[in-house]
Amino acid sequence: MIGYPPLQIRVKTPRLELVGADDEMLAALAPLVREGKVFVEPAPYDDPMSFYESDPDVRVSKWLQSVWRGRGRFGPAKFRLGFAVLVDGQAVGMQDLIAEKFDTCGTVLSFSWLSTDVRGRGLGTEMRSAMLHLAFAGLDAREAGSDAFIDNIGSNRVSEALGYARNGVEWDIRRGEPGLLQRWRLTREAWEAGRRDDIELSGVEDFVALLAHH
Incomplete structure (x- = not known):
């Protein structure tokens, strides 16, 4: 296995672990995508989105392609870190950290999904907390956004619970229809106010060093 720093990062909390979504982890997550356990009503994702594909084979194929595209997008300004969410060693979802203009603005966005089997247990908040700890404590981000x-x-409850402030609304498209998005913003100062001391990071130094040489 090639030691590729973006896939070597680990974030561990008392309840779960974020592990770089290499192909072995994607194989563990694929059955959840195939069985439609990513989806829930009302539709949570904007267009285009592989999770809306009705054919399970097409759904998995397009999902894998999107993850691989994100993995290949890497540089000081723009990168996407995709993590498998492990609970008791079991892959139950994904949490992504998305950076745009990171070298100048220090901002990140988040994207995530969680299997319908494990929703309602507070894991969405925990995995976002893990991602935020990586962004602020590990990568020295200035601000995190979400919508x-x-x-x-x-x-929206996860964002509110973690101290994000409402940051306006905008229209987007889901399944061909207009939908109103709530935007959220978390400053470094707001994150520091609720900073946790029970989240462990590993593999971050090698990733930061690689960023610096790109």
Whole structure:
């Protein structure tokens, strides 16, 4: 296995672990995508989105392609870190950290999904907390953003619980129809106010060193 720093990062909390989504981890997550356990009503994702594909084979194929595209996008300004979420060693979802203009603005966004089998247990908040700890404590980010359709109660509650402030609304498209998005913003100062001391990072130094040489 090639030691590729973006896939070597680990974030461990008392409840779960974020592990770089290499192909072995994607193989563990694929059955959840195939069985439609990523999806929930009301529709949580904007267009285009592989999770809306009705054919399971097409759904998995397009999902893998999107993850691989994100993995290949790497540089000081722009990168996407995809993590498998492990609970008791079992892959139950993904948490991504997305950086745009990172070298100048220090901002990150998040994207995540969780199997329907394990929703309602507070794992969405825990995995976002892990991602934020990596962003702020590990990568020295200045600000984190998030957005979710107004009727995506779960995602909006996670943002609110973690100290994000509302940051306006905008329209987007889901399944060909307009939907209103709630935007959220978390400053470094707001994150520091609720900073946790029970989250462990590993593999970050090698990743930062690689960023510096790109």
